[in-house]
Amino acid sequence: MSSIDISAVTKRYGTETALEGLDLTVERGEIYGFLGPNGAGKSTTINLVLDFIRPTEGEVRVFDLDAQSDSLEIRERTGILPEGAELYDRLTGRQHVEFAIESKRADDDPDELIERVGLSSDDADRKAGGYSKGMAQRLMLATALVGDPDLLILDEPSTGLDPNGARQMREIIREENARGATVFFSSHVLGQVEAVCDRVGILRDGDLIAEDTVDGLRDAMPNETRLRVILDRVPDDSSAALEAVESVDGVSSVTPEGRTIVVACEDRAKTTVLHTIEEYGVTVEDFETDESSLEDLFMAYTSDSAGSTGVVQ
Amino acid sequence: MSSIVVAKKDFRDAMRSRVLLGLIALFSLFTVGGAFLASRVSELFDSGGGETTVDLILALQTPASFLVPVIALVVGYGAIAGERESGSLKFLLGLPHRRRDVVLGKVLGRTAVVAVSILIGFGVGLIGLVAFIGEVSIVDYVTFTLVTVLFGFVYVCIGVGLSSMTRSTTKAAIGAFGLVVLFWFLWSFLSQALLYVVEGEFLPDTLPDWFLVMNSLTPDAAYGSAIAAVLSDNQFTVASTYETAGLTDGSLPVVAEPWFGFVLLAIWALVPLGLGLWRFDSIDL
Numbered sequence: 001m002s003s004i005d006i007s008a009v010t011k012r013y014g015t016e017t018a019l020e021g022l023d024l025t026v027e028r029g030e031i032y033g034f035l036g037p038n039g040a041g042k043s044t045t046i047n048l049v050l051d052f053i054r055p056t057e058g059e060v061r062v063f064d065l066d067a068q069s070d071s072l073e074i075r076e077r078t079g080i081l082p083e084g085a086e087l088y089d090r091l092t093g094r095q096h097v098e099f100a101i102e103s104k105r106a107d108d109d110p111d112e113l114i115e116r117v118g119l120s121s122d123d124a125d126r127k128a129g130g131y132s133k134g135m136a137q138r139l140m141l142a143t144a145l146v147g148d149p150d151l152l153i154l155d156e157p158s159t160g161l162d163p164n165g166a167r168q169m170r171e172i173i174r175e176e177n178a179r180g181a182t183v184f185f186s187s188h189v190l191g192q193v194e195a196v197c198d199r200v201g202i203l204r205d206g207d208l209i210a211e212d213t214v215d216g217l218r219d220a221m222p223n224e225t226r227l228r229v230i231l232d233r234v235p236d237d238s239s240a241a242l243e244a245v246e247s248v249d250g251v252s253s254v255t256p257e258g259r260t261i262v263v264a265c266e267d268r269a270k271t272t273v274l275h276t277i278e279e280y281g282v283t284v285e286d287f288e289t290d291e292s293s294l295e296d297l298f299m300a301y302t303s304d305s306a307g308s309t310g311v312v313q
Numbered sequence: 314m315s316s317i318v319v320a321k322k323d324f325r326d327a328m329r330s331r332v333l334l335g336l337i338a339l340f341s342l343f344t345v346g347g348a349f350l351a352s353r354v355s356e357l358f359d360s361g362g363g364e365t366t367v368d369l370i371l372a373l374q375t376p377a378s379f380l381v382p383v384i385a386l387v388v389g390y391g392a393i394a395g396e397r398e399s400g401s402l403k404f405l406l407g408l409p410h411r412r413r414d415v416v417l418g419k420v421l422g423r424t425a426v427v428a429v430s431i432l433i434g435f436g437v438g439l440i441g442l443v444a445f446i447g448e449v450s451i452v453d454y455v456t457f458t459l460v461t462v463l464f465g466f467v468y469v470c471i472g473v474g475l476s477s478m479t480r481s482t483t484k485a486a487i488g489a490f491g492l493v494v495l496f497w498f499l500w501s502f503l504s505q506a507l508l509y510v511v512e513g514e515f516l517p518d519t520l521p522d523w524f525l526v527m528n529s530l531t532p533d534a535a536y537g538s539a540i541a542a543v544l545s546d547n548q549f550t551v552a553s554t555y556e557t558a559g560l561t562d563g564s565l566p567v568v569a570e571p572w573f574g575f576v577l578l579a580i581w582a583l584v585p586l587g588l589g590l591w592r593f594d595s596i597d598l
Contacts, residue, residue: 052403053597072409080407086400090329091322096404099322103315103408140404 001064003028003151003182004049009058011044011206018044019206022058026184031177033197033214034186041206042186043083046155049184050080062151076104079144081137083155083186089129093119093139096128097146106147113142118168133160141169145176152176154185158192170196190297194218202301210301220301227263227270229277230286234259241280248272315410319418320425327388327426336384337430343376344438352445366450367546369442370457373435374540374549377461378533379497380434382468385427386489389472392419393593394485402598412594420466420473420586427465431458456543464536467582471532474585477593496531504528522566525552529569532581538574547571 004026011019019041026032036042047053048060051071060067062074087096097110114124117138123131128139137160144152152173158166173196177183187193193200193214200217202210212220235241238256245261246254250269255262263273274284327333351369393416396402405415435458442449475488504527509515528534534551541549547556552569555561567573 047598050407052406072411075407075409082400082403082407084400085403085407087404088322088326088401090326095322095325099318100408102318102321103410143404143408 001028002026003063004032004184005061005064006045006048007059007061009045009048009055009060011041011048011053012056017206019048019055022206022208024201024208024211026182027199028182029177029180030198031173031183031196032185033193033200034184034203035188035190035193035200036186036203037188040188040203042188042203043155044206045203046082046153046184046186049153050075050078050082052082076147077149078151078153079146079149079181081140081144081152081154081157083159085140087128087131087136087139090127092127093124093131093135096139097124097142100143100146104147108146113145114139116145116172117142118165134162134165137161138165141172145172148179148181150181152181152183152185154183156187157185158187158189166192202297204298209298217297220297225265225267225270225289227265227273228288229261229263229274229284231259231261231277232283232285235277235280235282237280241277241282244276244280245273248276315414316418316421319405319410319415320421323392323419323422324425327423328429330388332387333384333426333430336380336387337433340376340380340384340430340434341437343380344373344434345441347372347376348438348441348445351442366442366448366453367544369438369449370453370540370544371548373438373457374537377431378464378536381427381431381461381465382493382496382533384430385423385465385468386472386493388423388426389419389469390476390485390489391482392423392473393476393589394479394482395476397480397598398482406598413590416473416477416586416590416593419476420469423473424462424466424469427469428462431461431465435461453544457540460536460539460543463539463578464532467532467536467578470582470586474587474589477589496533500531501528516560518560519562520555520560522569525555525561526566526568528552529573530577532578535574535577535581538569538571539578540574542571542574550574 002025004024006022006024009019009022010017022041022045024045034042034045044053048055049062049067051067051074054068063077065074067074091099093114094110097113101108101110111121111124114121119135119138119142123135128136131139137157141154141157144154154173157169157173161169170192173183173185185193185197194217197214199211199213201208202212242254242256242261245251245263248265248269249272250266251263251273253264261277265273270289274287278284348369351372393402396405406412410418435454439449439454442454471492472485472489476482476485479485479488504524505515507527508517508520508524512521528551529538537549537551541547541553547553550569550571552561552565568577
């Protein structure tokens, strides 16, 4: 059984088309990542599922219920972290959670939820008007978890979170999924979707251009990484060092730029490259990799050479 | 009851607004001022204690029929539009509440807010009354207060109704204060102009029924009629001014009758609220 079933949905605002004939199915029990740049139509899709907006054409079903006429029942079983949602400035964090509990007629302990999302009880006593974006996001997640929902809909959940917060968010998503909840979450950051999802749909300009498993996604991703290694100094025998790096299995090119060496290589070769350089008596001060960008991924899925089986249309 | 949950939350939230506290203070000032004026007037005319409560209520009716709409509209105009503008409506509707529960909850919550400010204002007025006059008909005063709360409810319905129809608080505010201006200034001007057009003179010997009807239609006039009905004292109605001046033929049209004030108040509450509910249910957030 599917948790979300969107079929042939078009949404137009006047002459502008936000979604064009979208078909999308989220299976029960999976973590579905909804990936696409800002403005691709991710929030529009989520707003349709939540009945915040109504489709121009097509049908949206959740738990096999009609998203419009059965919206109340759907929202009773769903936890939502909407994008661009604001809290009530004059109410405290705890009052928000209590309100969500009362609204869902659940019996959760507000303090437990607050602690789970990484807010302190001091934070919970403060008015939400003084919260940072990250704290607001955590609080919103706490309200989404109320009543152990069957479905979690998270729209750009890591907005405003630091890396540690984003990691906690992912942990909670996994825990909820392990409990049996279906998770549907959108992001414009590839890494977050990749880290936690079972299946990924890629949306661009209101079109679902690909749907794939995360493994399929990884295969489709350009597998070459550009590794920039910053050394404390240029090695004494620099040409020998460069040669040694070049000969590492998986490295395709090496370019020195003063103290920095740029290495184009496969992901698996990264560690070997760093060790090899250090054998030449220099210290690696810092290194960074260029992550495959979303644009590269689009290229991979839309160009013929990708040849991925997961591509729709 | 989903709307009760929303109302409770909304009441908590709205009671913390500083603007509201300012309005309550202003309102209290007016009721004390009204009580003081009423005491002066009653001293001048040396009327008895029973009369003075009615005098006070007369003195309070004018500031109340101006300030209660202002308070109720200030409290109501942002109820839905403000939440749409800020995005908190997505949080609210992400929880299992029907859209109509949200609107009704807002009406209840904000009516409670307005009721609290009226009770505080009139409570202060009562203290003033006891201090200045010393003798009060509590029953009349409480009845008057309750009708005023009803009047506040009507304007909350108007404010929340307007707020449900638009995405912009600016538009809702313009609508709300446009109504205040319409009812307070334009309405009598329009009816006067219409009288001149129809009758050919500004002050005919006997005013036509339609003129009395028109002047009894506004929520503010309906409020006066309703007070007159519960206090059995016709001097609160709009028509009474014309009656005293001998400008009526002795019989009042139904609409200008005191009891009809309640019917008008109900219409003024339910029509904007109904339109707001209908509109809010069909829009994209």
